[in-house]
Amino acid sequence: MPDRILVIEDEPGIVDFLERGLAAQGFEVASATDGTTGAEKALSEPVDLVVLDLMLPGRSGLDVLTALHQAKPMLPVIVLTARDQVEDRITGLDAGAVDYLTKPFSLGELAARIRAQLRAAAHTPTTWLRGGDVDVNLITREVRRDGEIVRLSTTEFELLVYLMRNRGRVLSREQILRVVWGYDYDPGTNVVDVYVGYLRRKLGRAGFEVPIVTVRSVGYRFDARD
16 A cells, blocks of 8 residues: 655645656655645544645644644654745754755655655554544554544553454454453453443544444454545
């Protein structure tokens, strides 16, 4: 599956240039032409790297950068801007950018920098789990669905992580009890079903299917689609 790059840039000519050029380099490319839409896409969609202009309508690029760094600190962001002052570069890097390119720029150089950052990200220890529109930060224990924070208890969090780590696999109630609760299966307990119910209610959003599927007579499967 190709890496997915989100371009947040308000100049249509540059957007078209980047969409065509990066696609030719083997990337999947999505775009947004204002800061508000760009931030929403970066927070709610599966994205491997963001190319971000600082001069944006709707919401400033610096504000978007700060929001992404807080919500998804492991998401690499390369800043593209006409500003070439040292102070501007420092501000962007301090706000969470991993690299900085000034306009005009070479597509080949941008593509090379994107590949370098994706290689670096691939060698960084995993601190996020992602399944469809559900994101879990394993360090801060923050959970988001479609960009909105979901507040879970410790047991609910551990259950969700176990299901997401085994995405697509059917997990029996015995397996879930052993891993999440740490004791052998008691045929008389319905604690797994109760906590799955809690998770479903908390992950529920209008217009979105709850990604935890019941497999009759067996157990549960986390089945979110990207």
